[in-house]
Structure formats: C-alpha cells, structure tokens
Amino acid sequence: MDIIREMVRNIAIIVVLTSLLEMLLPVSNMQRFVRVVMGLFIIITLLNPVLALVDKEVAFQVSGPMVGREGELAGILDKGKALSEESRSQAMAQYEEKLGQQVMAVAQMVPGINLNQVKVKVKNETGANQGEIKEIRLVLNTEPPKEAKDPNQGGIQGVDPVKIEVGSQGGEEAKTALAGQEDNLDGETRKRLIETIANFYSIKPEQVHIESNR
Amino acid sequence: MKNKVILVSMFILFFLYPTVGQAASSPPANPGEQEVVSAQLNNLDLTAIEEYVAKIDREITQYVPELDIRDALTKLAKGELDFNSMDIFNGILKYLFKELVANFKLLGQLVILAVICAVLQNLQSAFEKGTTGTVAFAVVYLALISLAIGSFTIAVNIGREAIDNMVSFMNALLPVLLTLLAAMGGLASAAIFHPLMVTVLGVIGALVKNVVFPLLFFAAILDIISNISERFQVSRLAGLFRTVGLGLMGIFLTVFMGIVAVQGVAGSVADGVALRTAKYATGVFVPVVGKMFSDALEAVVSSSVLLKNAVGLVGVIVIFILCAFPALKIITVMFVYKVAAAVVQPIGEGRIVACLSAMGKSLTLVFAAVATVGLMFFFAITVMVGAGNMTVMLR
Numbered sequence A: 001m002d003i004i005r006e007m008v009r010n011i012a013i014i015v016v017l018t019s020l021l022e023m024l025l026p027v028s029n030m031q032r033f034v035r036v037v038m039g040l041f042i043i044i045t046l047l048n049p050v051l052a053l054v055d056k057e058v059a060f061q062v063s064g065p066m067v068g069r070e071g072e073l074a075g076i077l078d079k080g081k082a083l084s085e086e087s088r089s090q091a092m093a094q095y096e097e098k099l100g101q102q103v104m105a106v107a108q109m110v111p112g113i114n115l116n117q118v119k120v121k122v123k124n125e126t127g128a129n130q131g132e133i134k135e136i137r138l139v140l141n142t143e144p145p146k147e148a149k150d151p152n153q154g155g156i157q158g159v160d161p162v163k164i165e166v167g168s169q170g171g172e173e174a175k176t177a178l179a180g181q182e183d184n185l186d187g188e189t190r191k192r193l194i195e196t197i198a199n200f201y202s203i204k205p206e207q208v209h210i211e212s213n214r
Numbered sequence B: 001m002k003n004k005v006i007l008v009s010m011f012i013l014f015f016l017y018p019t020v021g022q023a024a025s026s027p028p029a030n031p032g033e034q035e036v037v038s039a040q041l042n043n044l045d046l047t048a049i050e051e052y053v054a055k056i057d058r059e060i061t062q063y064v065p066e067l068d069i070r071d072a073l074t075k076l077a078k079g080e081l082d083f084n085s086m087d088i089f090n091g092i093l094k095y096l097f098k099e100l101v102a103n104f105k106l107l108g109q110l111v112i113l114a115v116i117c118a119v120l121q122n123l124q125s126a127f128e129k130g131t132t133g134t135v136a137f138a139v140v141y142l143a144l145i146s147l148a149i150g151s152f153t154i155a156v157n158i159g160r161e162a163i164d165n166m167v168s169f170m171n172a173l174l175p176v177l178l179t180l181l182a183a184m185g186g187l188a189s190a191a192i193f194h195p196l197m198v199t200v201l202g203v204i205g206a207l208v209k210n211v212v213f214p215l216l217f218f219a220a221i222l223d224i225i226s227n228i229s230e231r232f233q234v235s236r237l238a239g240l241f242r243t244v245g246l247g248l249m250g251i252f253l254t255v256f257m258g259i260v261a262v263q264g265v266a267g268s269v270a271d272g273v274a275l276r277t278a279k280y281a282t283g284v285f286v287p288v289v290g291k292m293f294s295d296a297l298e299a300v301v302s303s304s305v306l307l308k309n310a311v312g313l314v315g316v317i318v319i320f321i322l323c324a325f326p327a328l329k330i331i332t333v334m335f336v337y338k339v340a341a342a343v344v345q346p347i348g349e350g351r352i353v354a355c356l357s358a359m360g361k362s363l364t365l366v367f368a369a370v371a372t373v374g375l376m377f378f379f380a381i382t383v384m385v386g387a388g389n390m391t392v393m394l395r
Helices: A001-022 A028-057 A072-107 A170-180 A187-200 B002-016 B017-023 B031-044 B047-055 B067-079 B085-126 B130-183 B188-228 B235-285 B289-346 B350-394
Strands: A115-122 A133-140 A208-212
Touching: A001 A028, A001 B130, A001 B188, A072 A115, A072 A133, A072 A187, A072 B031, A072 B130, A072 B188, A072 B289, A133 A187, A170 B289, A187 A208, A208 B085, B031 B067, B031 B289, B047 B067, B047 B130, B067 B289, B085 B130, B085 B289, B085 B350, B130 B188, B130 B289, B130 B350, B188 B235, B188 B350, B235 B350, B289 B350
Parallel strands: A133 A208
Antiparallel strands: A115 A133
16 A cells, blocks of 8 residues: 555656646747656656566565454353353243142142142253253142131132242152151052152152152 | 445445344243343343443434443343334434535535636636646645545545444444354354454455555545646546455455355354254153253243344444444535536536546545445344344254
C-alpha cells in the first residue's frame, strides 16, 4: 500500500506542477514539447513502483489474527462442557422428580398403601446405561389412617408432598428397612407392592426398598 | 446498476431475513424450560457484549430503542420481546433526515463554488489573455478539492470505524455463541468455527481497512487530479484502482460465504450424529424409563437452543445497528455530491461536474464496502446459529 500511496502522491504533485507550468508558458510551439515531456514524467512515475516490485521480493503476510487467542478455544469448549453438565444435572433432577411421581402413582394401585414419599436413585454417570434405575425407596406413613384422627377430612386421604432424594444414604438403613420390622405392612401387601413396582420398571425385587418415616 | 441492485437487496435481506428471528421467537417455552434458560443465562459470561453495547455511540442510541442484553435475551427466550423493527426503521429514517439536513451546508458550498467558477469562465473572454480564466478556474477548483477531500476523508474514516466496531463486536459475540453451541452438544462445530471465524474476521477486517479503503481513496484522489488539467488525464488509473478494490470485495465475500457455509454444515452433521448416538444409547438400553430420560435431556438441550438463537438474534440486531448508521452517514454525503453534480451541470464547467460525480461514485463504493462487511458478519452469525439448529434437527 505504501508503494501505491507514494505513486499517487507523485502523480498528484506532477499533474499540479504541470498545469502550473502550462499556465506560465507562453503560447508557442514549445508548449507541445513541454506537454510530451510532462507526460513522460507521469509514465515514469507510474512505472517506477512496478520496477521496484521486480527488484525486491515482496512478502505478503497478514500479521496473525490468532496471536494471543490460541487458548481461547479450549476455554470456550470447557465452558460449554460445564454448561452442558449443568443442563444434564437439571435434566436428571427433572427426570427423577417425574419418575418419583410415576412410582407414587404405580404404588397407589396396591390397596392399603399409604405412601409418604418415594426416593428414586438412578445411575448418574454418563455412559450407555445412564438414567437406569438403581433403587426405589418407598417411605410409608406409619400414622393411623387420618379419618380416625380427624373426622373433618371426609374420608379422603391427603397425599403428602413427594420428596425425592438422590444420594448414597442407602446402605445400612436399607437392610433394616428390608427386614420389615419398621413398617406396619403385612407380608402379603408388602410382597405385592414390591412385585408391582419391580415388574412395572423391570427391575429386580431387591432394588425396591420399603421403609417407614418414623 | 448491478451494484445498486445488490446493495438494495442486501438491505432488504437485513430487514426480512427471517431464520434467526423465527427460531428465537418460536413458541413460548414451558415453565421448566424457563428455569433452565435463566440458569444458563446466569452461567454465561456476557460482560464483553454488554460492555460493547454500552459503548455504542451516544449519537446512535437516540434513534434506536434501548437494548439491555440480559433482559432482551430472557424476553426473547420467552418469546415475548417487544422489540419492534418499525422502531428501528423509524429511527433510521429520522437519522437519515438529520444527516441530510446537516449536509446541506456542504451542498450549498459546492454549488456556490461551481457557480463562481462558471461565472469566471464566462468572463474569460473579457480578459486579454485566456490564462487569466484558467488561473481563476484553478483557484476555484483548489477550493473545491479541499472541501471534497475533507468530506471524503471523513466518510472513509466513518467506514473504517464501522468495520473496526463490527469486528470487535464479533470478537465479543463469538465466544458466547460458541460456548452455547458447545453446551448443546455442538463440540465439533465449535471447534471448527472458532479458529476459522477468528482468522477470517481478522483477515477480512484488516484487508478491507488496509487495502480496499486506501484503493478507493486513491481512486477518488486520482479522479480529482485528473480533472485539474484537461491534458494530463489519469482517470483510467483511478478506474483501475476502483475495479481492483471492488474485485477484492467480491472475492472476500465469495470466499467468506463459501468457507462459512461449508464448515457450518460439516460440523453440525458430525455433532448431530454424536447426539443421535447418545440418544439411542439412553433410549434403547435403559428399560422402560429410557425414553423418559432421553426426553428430559432433549427438553434441556432445546432450551439451550432457544438461548443460543436469542443470543444470535441480539447479535444480528447489534451488527445491523453498527453497520446501518455509519452507512447512512456515508450515503447522505454521497447523495449530496450527486445532487450537487446534477444541479451544477446546466451552468457549470464540465470538469467540475465530472469531479463531483466521481466523488459520489467513490463514496458509493465506500458504502458498498461497509455494507458488504456487515452482510458477511450477518451471515456468519446466521450460519453459526443455524449450525446449532441443524445439529438438534439431525438427532
């Protein structure tokens, strides 16, 4: 660009000077020659940069627009992954909530069940079986039926808020709950409840735990 | 003529191109989606864009509705943004008339100079020697040159600044858009787009600013000096510069569009296949509830898409504002030169008319360069947003 700038400037100067000279010159035969000489001057100015190009090698390069931004992509991808992980855990939370509601509804199909809450534990790690049910924990209400306590209820039992917890607080509690001493269910109902849920979700009966909220 | 048709169609495209807008204002999201969108919005670093929008020229902000990025994004994701394109359009018209009125002074000066020149030329016969008239013409012409070069330099600088602004805004928008693209599973697209966009934006911005604009400027100067003397014409050289500048713009546009479009499709297909595989894995291998799980995942991804489209739309609006107002400024100066040439022609000296109309022509090209760069960036945003949508569509 500098070469062209130089050229344009030279042309401008020469043309202005020539026109000035033209005014100063007396009207005579000389004028024609002066014009030709000035024309030659302009041609030389035009050709000069072209000759300069032949002389030296011009390296065309645009200074790197990537300078200082090499690490940016990694940052963007990391942020993207963090965002998508966040979304995944939100999706997981929504999924567990919906699943809990569904289990609650399925469990109500067994007569004589008074559920307090349902805890569903699913496989959280990304992989082929992500979202698979690990265990379902049903928490029963151990209080006597409400109509006996409160005659104003009109015989319809309210459903307590559903609370789903995902975590590792299974373990020992689960075993004691499974032993069945804590809840007030008879063996038959208990078996039916476990079978219903296990069959519906095609999981093993051992994955369904019943406990009371005491 | 062909150029003008292209320019007009560019502006029509700016207003009417519907893809991004439609995608962003598609059916209002459900409450769950709202939460996801606002959670994602809070996790997103928008400082660079916000700083940029805050910096937009005070002069311009009088003519466009105020734009609070975070608020606009939330509203857009809900599908209830009351951002009326008529407001912008009216603002632009208002700005156009203001600029026209401001440039009337220049028009007056040009016309008066041309009239003086014509009178002097007619008086030439009264002098003993013809050279007196020539000197008078030279003086008037020099005054005209100083006016013309002054306003032309201003116009070129406005164009240059507009391109600078657009490039730096794109650099601020790019990380946000690509983060969202990566968040919805478009990792391959983001990895392809980033180096490509950064390079192309930088190179094109630099080339237009440092090669095309100087060429157009030199062409204008050569046009002016070529009219000083009838005998030493350099108008062909000016034409050469102009053609080279215009040709370069055409090449940039073609190459840019080609690269961006091809890369957009390549990345989104790869991501679409990856997402589809993941969905298949969860949906099929997890018994009974797998479908429910993949549906929940899909709902969250679609809210990411919603947010990404909203960011894209806001980006397009800002690019439009950054491009349209400087372009209008240049157009009004161009208009003034064309009008001056038209008014002066019946009385004036041929060379002055030629000079004025050549200035108008050069300004048209400066305007075209700014509009083309705006169009390129507009397409770049559209393709990036579209690539994400395609990824989701393919799963």
